[in-house]
Amino acid sequence: MGLGEILHNLVFDYTLRTVALGSGVLGVVSGALGAFAVLRRQSLLGDSVSHTALPGIAIAFLLTGAKSPLVMIIGAAVAGWAGTLLVMGIIKTTRIKSDSALGLVLSVFFGFGLVLLTFIQKMPNARQSGLETFLFGQATALMERDVIVMAVLGALAVITMLILWKEFKILSFDPEYGVTQGFPMRTVEVILTTVLVIAIVVGLQTVGVVLMSAMVVAPAAAARQWTDRLGLMIFLAALFGAIAGISGAVISSLTLRLPTGPTIVLCISAIVLVSMMLAPNRGLFWNWIRRWYNRRLLTLNAVLADMYELAKVHDDPSHAHPAATIEAMSYRTGGVRRSLDALEESGLVQRSRMDEWALTPKGMAEAEKVIKSMEVKT
Amino acid sequence: MTSAQIEIQLVAVVVAAACALPGVFLVLRRTAMMSDAISHAILLGIVIAFFITEDLASPFLVVAATLTGVLTVSLVELINKTRLVKEDAAIGLVFPALFSIGVILISRYAGDVHLDTDAVLLGELAFAPFNRLVVFGYDIGPRAFYLMGGIFLINLVFIILFFKELKLATFDAGLAAALGFSPWLIHYALMSLVSVTAVGAFDAVGSILVVALMIAPPAAAYLLTDRLSYMLVLSGLIGIVGALCGYWLAHFLDVSIAGSMATMVGVLFGAVFLMAPNRGIVAIARRKIRQKWEFAQHMLVIHLFTHEDLPEAVTECRFEHLDEHMRWDESFSHRVVDRAEKQGFVKCRDGFLNLTEKGRGLARGIIVK
Amino acid sequence: MAIVGPNGAGKTTLLKSILGLIKPAAGQVLIYGRPYEEQRHTVGYVPQRGSVDWDFPTSVLDVVMMGRYGALGWIRRPGKKERLVAMEALRKVSMDNYAHRQISQLSGGQQQRVFLARALVQDASIYFMDEPFQGVDAKTERAIISLLKELRSAGKTVVVVHHDLQTVPEYFDWVTLLNVRSIASGPVDDVFNEDNLRLAYGGLVAFKSHEHREQVKN
Numbered sequence: 001m002g003l004g005e006i007l008h009n010l011v012f013d014y015t016l017r018t019v020a021l022g023s024g025v026l027g028v029v030s031g032a033l034g035a036f037a038v039l040r041r042q043s044l045l046g047d048s049v050s051h052t053a054l055p056g057i058a059i060a061f062l063l064t065g066a067k068s069p070l071v072m073i074i075g076a077a078v079a080g081w082a083g084t085l086l087v088m089g090i091i092k093t094t095r096i097k098s099d100s101a102l103g104l105v106l107s108v109f110f111g112f113g114l115v116l117l118t119f120i121q122k123m124p125n126a127r128q129s130g131l132e133t134f135l136f137g138q139a140t141a142l143m144e145r146d147v148i149v150m151a152v153l154g155a156l157a158v159i160t161m162l163i164l165w166k167e168f169k170i171l172s173f174d175p176e177y178g179v180t181q182g183f184p185m186r187t188v189e190v191i192l193t194t195v196l197v198i199a200i201v202v203g204l205q206t207v208g209v210v211l212m213s214a215m216v217v218a219p220a221a222a223a224r225q226w227t228d229r230l231g232l233m234i235f236l237a238a239l240f241g242a243i244a245g246i247s248g249a250v251i252s253s254l255t256l257r258l259p260t261g262p263t264i265v266l267c268i269s270a271i272v273l274v275s276m277m278l279a280p281n282r283g284l285f286w287n288w289i290r291r292w293y294n295r296r297l298l299t300l301n302a303v304l305a306d307m308y309e310l311a312k313v314h315d316d317p318s319h320a321h322p323a324a325t326i327e328a329m330s331y332r333t334g335g336v337r338r339s340l341d342a343l344e345e346s347g348l349v350q351r352s353r354m355d356e357w358a359l360t361p362k363g364m365a366e367a368e369k370v371i372k373s374m375e376v377k378t
Numbered sequence: 379m380t381s382a383q384i385e386i387q388l389v390a391v392v393v394a395a396a397c398a399l400p401g402v403f404l405v406l407r408r409t410a411m412m413s414d415a416i417s418h419a420i421l422l423g424i425v426i427a428f429f430i431t432e433d434l435a436s437p438f439l440v441v442a443a444t445l446t447g448v449l450t451v452s453l454v455e456l457i458n459k460t461r462l463v464k465e466d467a468a469i470g471l472v473f474p475a476l477f478s479i480g481v482i483l484i485s486r487y488a489g490d491v492h493l494d495t496d497a498v499l500l501g502e503l504a505f506a507p508f509n510r511l512v513v514f515g516y517d518i519g520p521r522a523f524y525l526m527g528g529i530f531l532i533n534l535v536f537i538i539l540f541f542k543e544l545k546l547a548t549f550d551a552g553l554a555a556a557l558g559f560s561p562w563l564i565h566y567a568l569m570s571l572v573s574v575t576a577v578g579a580f581d582a583v584g585s586i587l588v589v590a591l592m593i594a595p596p597a598a599a600y601l602l603t604d605r606l607s608y609m610l611v612l613s614g615l616i617g618i619v620g621a622l623c624g625y626w627l628a629h630f631l632d633v634s635i636a637g638s639m640a641t642m643v644g645v646l647f648g649a650v651f652l653m654a655p656n657r658g659i660v661a662i663a664r665r666k667i668r669q670k671w672e673f674a675q676h677m678l679v680i681h682l683f684t685h686e687d688l689p690e691a692v693t694e695c696r697f698e699h700l701d702e703h704m705r706w707d708e709s710f711s712h713r714v715v716d717r718a719e720k721q722g723f724v725k726c727r728d729g730f731l732n733l734t735e736k737g738r739g740l741a742r743g744i745i746v747k
Numbered sequence: 748m749a750i751v752g753p754n755g756a757g758k759t760t761l762l763k764s765i766l767g768l769i770k771p772a773a774g775q776v777l778i779y780g781r782p783y784e785e786q787r788h789t790v791g792y793v794p795q796r797g798s799v800d801w802d803f804p805t806s807v808l809d810v811v812m813m814g815r816y817g818a819l820g821w822i823r824r825p826g827k828k829e830r831l832v833a834m835e836a837l838r839k840v841s842m843d844n845y846a847h848r849q850i851s852q853l854s855g856g857q858q859q860r861v862f863l864a865r866a867l868v869q870d871a872s873i874y875f876m877d878e879p880f881q882g883v884d885a886k887t888e889r890a891i892i893s894l895l896k897e898l899r900s901a902g903k904t905v906v907v908v909h910h911d912l913q914t915v916p917e918y919f920d921w922v923t924l925l926n927v928r929s930i931a932s933g934p935v936d937d938v939f940n941e942d943n944l945r946l947a948y949g950g951l952v953a954f955k956s957h958e959h960r961e962q963v964k965n
Contacts, residue, residue: 039804107414111638182817214474230804269475464802
């Protein structure tokens with residue numbers, strides 16, 4: 001399928017358009033807001049909220065008998081919110097650490113949700129598929145009205161973030177200082193948590209419970225590699241989330257039996273991998289190259305310095321020495337010849353006879369510079 | 379009780395005990411979420427092993443899943459080493475990716491997507507995608523008992539053998555390394571145990587329950603004791619009680635057994651959270667209140683003591699002066715003085731407060747400290 | 748004023764209680780006779796360096812501008828005015844060249860100075876500092892102390908939780924000796940003596956600076 005055809009379908013094919021839009025919204029919202037969770041070392045909050053949402057959805061259904069997405073989102077949000085508050089309460093009042101508190105609350109709530117779910121399944125009017133597709137991410141079941149709900153709630157969340165930008169910033173960086181500045185940090189934290197829960201719950205329909213944690217963590221993790229500025233980082237996180245969402249939707253629509261949720265997650269994982277490798281400054285690939293380059297430079301300099309010593313001893317800079325001698329001086333046996341070749345290319349040494357090398361005048365000057373730079377500065 | 383019911387409960391007991399043991403170390407080493415990560419990621423291992431052996435009952439599945447668990451841990455460590463992201467983020471990056479690959483493999487090569495994702499998360503239907511006949515409540519057969527029993531014994535033996543190494547590596551990794559015990563090796567060994575346990579339990583009760591059983595009972599035990607050995611035993615007991623109660627609850631309500639068990643260990647944790655002596659919420663609140671009154675008593679007694687023999691005593695030792703000096707409001711002052719009188723530290727006459735000898739003794743004792 | 752005492756004496760706890768970061772079991776905090784909550788704008792705070800994640804994506808200038816958040820109130824973002832004030836503070840601590848540097852690239856002493864600048868932009872009357880000299884190089888220490896003395900000349904009060912007994916007489920005019928309870932508090936000359944130190948530190952301290960101060964006085 002050509003690119004043109006894909007773009008055409010994106011606009012005109014109802015299913016693809018809806019799924020892509022929904023995934024895109026999900027990516028933007030969870031990427032942007034997830035960044036704050038990541039910065040506050042609460043990356044796994046996405047996982048936690050997704051799991052704790054289950055009993056909320058079930059209870060919402062039990063109470064209202066409706067399977068409308070809005071009702072389920074509200075139920076999920078309330079439960080996710082309650083679970084998060086419980087986690088924080090446990091951390092604050094006991095010696096149990098955050099990872100245990102998270103794992104404990106998420107698994108217990110989810111278990112409870114399962115109990116409710118199996119209870120509901122026995123009820124006459126419960127068509128499971130409604131509830132379960134919500135839970136396990138059936139992106140292809142997204143309808144336009146679902147996407148609209150997602151977009152509105154997502155927009156609310158993002159706007160709140162933009163309004164309370166500096167409050168969120170100081171909450172994430174130095175909450176105690178924020179308190180001394182007169183801001184009620186606990187209230188700000190509650191607002192951030194609420195907005196985050198909304199962002200996560202909105203995405204549950206598309207990627208499902210297990211994979212939601214990736215959509216919270218990965219875009220921000222990738223974005224961090226590219227910039228040191230908070231504003232740009234959040235923007236990039238939203239962008240990466242959107243790209244992964246839309247790509248995932250498109251790719252899974254093109255291939256048979258490729259579920260959308262996991263595809264989106266693999267897309268964002270790929271983005272993370274690329275970011276970690278290739279981002280300027282932090283990119284691992286560049287680090288490896290830099291390290292290799294430095295090592296080579298060190299070897300070159302070492303050989304140059306050795307030859308200088310030799311020249312000094314002989315009082316005649318143009319006296320050529322066999323490579324073996326030079327090799328003997330270096331404690332690193334490998335690479336000397338390679339260095340000599342490289343040095344020759346730069347015009348710093350010349351080969352007089354078979355395997356005998358001497359410094360050129362240019363090489364002498366360079367060698368002197370190297371030796372000087374190696375002296376200890378006083 | 380039918381024999382099936384007994385069997386199920388036996389398996390529940392064994393699973394709970396087997397999970398509690400490594401769980402204690404997960405909680406202490408702050409790697410609790412690794413259990414969540416591993417129990418999701420091993421789906422990939424199971425899928426690949428199934429493709430190779432085409433046999434559900436093959437022990438190779440356990441091996442492959444365990445290896446996947448170790449792979450998960452290795453990948454997380456690898457990412458940590460780059461220091462490009464924080465530790466908790468590393469976990470959240472690895473397991474969804476592995477899980478996604480697993481789900482994609484299943485749906486492309488092994489059947490109905492919808493059913494499969496259900497199965498993985500809901501647990502009881504763990505091997506439905508592999509065409510196993512499952513009747514609710516009877517997918518837990520003696521095989522699971524022996525499997526989990528074996529795993530329990532392995533965990534137990536490992537912990538007993540390496541008790542001091544585990545203890546040391548958990549509390550002071552630096553010292554452990556200096557003494558020649560490789561904390562790195564211990565970490566991987568522990569994670570392998572977690573993987574094996576998760577795989578075995580996966581078969582019986584599903585991934586979420588594994589996490590619940592590995593974290594909730596040890597967390598509760600953590601609030602009840604300071605000794606590692608007690609913590610291990612208590613975790614096992616709490617897990618077992620929770621599992622049994624969960625089973626019976628599920629039996630009577632006819633709901634998910636795994637979910638019930640998870641809920642019950644959660645309830646038990648909740649009870650401990652509230653009522654634990656010393657560390658429970660109730661105990662902490664009581665202590666705070668007691669401290670408040672004690673502190674106020676001390677302040678009162680010291681105030682009177684230091685002003686007793688001074689000329690200002692006439693004004694300073696009056697009751698009305700208390701709210702000005704201590705900034706207590708009147709009702710609070712009343713209560714403090716009442717208590718002090720009851721305890722025999724102070725006598726109030728015409729609004730004038732006199733220290734008793736007992737009161738003086740208390741004041742002196744505080745000042746000296 | 749310096750607040751000194753052995754480890755666990757509660758020095759940081761005291762500071763945090765004053766600033767409303769820890770709830771006191773009893774008592775009240777009054778600044779110039781009014782409750783702390785009303786006087787926040789007159790109080791500046793320099794926390795310990797280790798209390799923050801230095802890998803956070805923000806620049807030096809950004810951190811300093813946080814000192815103006817209180818004055819800005821809710822929602823309003825820092826603008827040109829705040830930027831100028833922040834740059835001025837950075838100039839005072841000789842960090843203006845680093846304004847756009849990401850904070851993880853700073854050394855310990857530089858980080859401390861950034862925190863100092865952040866407190867300076869508050870233009871407070873009282874400054875509370877928690878171990879500002881902990882782990883900084885000699886040059887930074889001298890820079891900080893000269894800044895503090897400048898503040899003092901301008902009529903400000905500086906309360907510092909300090910870890911180095913040696914430098915107390917040299918740096919500070921007043922001192923409070925703390926060991927769970929207040930052992931003594933007052934001018935350095937009156938209070939900083941062998942008996943009080945022994946009470947505070949439980950006999951683990953030898954008092955040697957007597958001669959030094961005598962020499963300096965001469």
